[in-house]
Amino acid sequence: MTAAYANPVLETPPKISVSITEACPHACAHCYSDCSAAPKPRELSIPAWREVLAKLADDGFIQVYFEGGEPFAKPGFLDLLEAVAPRMMTLVRTRGAGLDAAVADRLAAIRVGRVLVDLMGDDAASHDATAGAPGAFDSACTAIEECARRGIPVDALVVLTRRTAPRLNAILRLAHRLGAERVGILRLYPLGRAKRIWEEIALPLEAQMAAIASLDPPDGLGVMQSWHPRDQNCCWQAAALDAAGDIIGCQYLREYVNYGNILERSYLDAWRNDPLYRRIRSGNVEASCPDCSATQRSHGGCRSTAFAFHGRWEAPDPFDVTLNEGVDLAVLPDRLR
């Protein structure tokens, strides 16, 4: 029997995340998409994405968050961005590959809404070791600087792992120096290549909480993080497409759900009628942290990590200290191996 919790309900979602490609010149050790240098065969073309995004705008979407893979590695991506930006707020997550002064000029002219750049260390040795590509650190730093110099709002993103935890404050200082407005600290998800090196890079929850508690950002730098008491169940408003156009609700659900393909089904049809999509959004979970519910107005924490570690959609999120129930986050469940 589940408790009577409920998330806010949206008739239609206003924001969507699109994984535009699963190709990337980097080879990040924990890549959730298991990217390679060449695009995967099912990936949608730029003309197809143009049609899909125009239809999404017609259907009431007003913001699109592009990620990958590496969006700037997809030929024609900037033209797509230019076509979309007059109707939808655009955000782009990048490893920085290819985002040089000329591309930053174009982004400023297109009026991109925000650029988010992954940092995997505070120096070339640490960043490039995780990115699996020499020069990756320089590209990431250049991307942040060139965007900031042109007044494009830019954030840095850091995935919290054994590798980044000891360097978090140095990464915050670096991001601030380069001109980032904020740094988002993200949890590590057991997806893609991260599963293969989970025991090597995943931290136990106590160590994650200690790392978050030790954050000491420089004045003027915003920090975003979603650990207790800010563990949200954002499924209620989440919409996402993978690089093949499959409707997956959230990029972190990519290995667990598929509500059909956007070339065969409208997003709103999946949103309204897919029973699993409706169930995951509902917030009808087994347990809810009162502190997180009070700050986030949703219940149960992240559905992706809850499902990954428990195999049930209504399970408690083990990344929340009040809902962890003894789960060791540094050990990958056998089901996911």
Added chain:
Amino acid sequence: MPFSPTDCVSAARGLRLRPVPEMGTCLAYDPARARLHTLNATSWLLLTLCDGRPRAAIAAEFNDALRSLPGPAPEQGAFSRGLEQLAALGLVTTAANPHASMQTRKDTPP
């Protein structure tokens, strides 16, 4: 910010509004500034009234609408403050009313 009650106020060009009635808010995307704002119900109402009419006409309709809602009467100055906030975000533009300025010229001594 100096203003005249006869000034005409319009929503900024290119603005796209996306109501989220379930949350009592409206998202306003301003492509010229690449910003997405979340407006509360009062700002949302005010912005939709800014259709190029004179400020005084918008104020009258805005105050009527607020008075028709259940709950306490609208606060003094709610209209001016709300309009100032929308202007600060770049969501509305103000232009002199051409008819009003002709009148003013006639009344002004040489």
